[in-house]
Amino acid sequence: MARTGNKTLQAKLVLLGDMGTGKTSLVLRFVKGQFSEYQESTIGAAFFTQVLSLTEATVKFDIWDTAGQERYHSLAPMYYRGAAAAIVVYDITSMDSFVRAKKWVREVQRQANPSLIMFLVANKADLEDQRRVGNEEGEEYAKENGLSFLETSAKTAQNVNELFYEIAQRLAKAK
Numbered sequence: 001m002a003r004t005g006n007k008t009l010q011a012k013l014v015l016l017g018d019m020g021t022g023k024t025s026l027v028l029r030f031v032k033g034q035f036s037e038y039q040e041s042t043i044g045a046a047f048f049t050q051v052l053s054l055t056e057a058t059v060k061f062d063i064w065d066t067a068g069q070e071r072y073h074s075l076a077p078m079y080y081r082g083a084a085a086a087i088v089v090y091d092i093t094s095m096d097s098f099v100r101a102k103k104w105v106r107e108v109q110r111q112a113n114p115s116l117i118m119f120l121v122a123n124k125a126d127l128e129d130q131r132r133v134g135n136e137e138g139e140e141y142a143k144e145n146g147l148s149f150l151e152t153s154a155k156t157a158q159n160v161n162e163l164f165y166e167i168a169q170r171l172a173k174a175k
């Protein structure tokens, strides 16, 4: 993370998780305030910037979303390199995506910088009737592995701004 001005922090933030868990949708909800049921699974633009102004600092996020590489269940190390924060996403309606999220967590913990802020995010919380992964399961795993945890919905916007604000706040406090 580079300090670009008096109280401006620039932070690389990466999103990880299986295809279809809603990574792109979370970013688009945060950056554009939009949601689409027909979000293309691979999109051309995989890089977004967003500035959050807090009382402590201004945080400029460079957000790296994957453009389909996640289907191979491995990402190039350059994807994580220099990341200040990582969001690992699973879908509450898919136990497979939760199992895979744990693999992403381990991969990041192996490769990334130890001061990296990592969030485990249980997305699609609006699909309660199709839930396969209990809230406590996610919460417990996160706790045991030193991660922060939130349930979100890119569709209803539940906890989406909170997620990014929380990361920004922690980055601002760390610096």
Ligand code: GDP
Residues within 6 Å of the ligand: 017, 018, 019, 020, 021, 022, 023, 024, 025, 026, 036, 037, 038, 039, 040, 041, 123, 124, 125, 126, 127, 152, 153, 154, 155, 156
């Ligand atoms: P990605 O492959 O991880 O980037 O996932 P996408 O953002 O492309 O989303 C995959 C599908 O899930 C799309 O059809 C989205 O509309 C849908 N989706 C994403 N987030 C949510 C959510 O919070 N709730 C619901 N109901 N659908 C979602």
Ligand code: MG
Residues within 6 Å of the ligand: 023, 024, 025, 040, 041, 042, 043, 065, 066, 067, 068
């Ligand atoms: Mg995507």
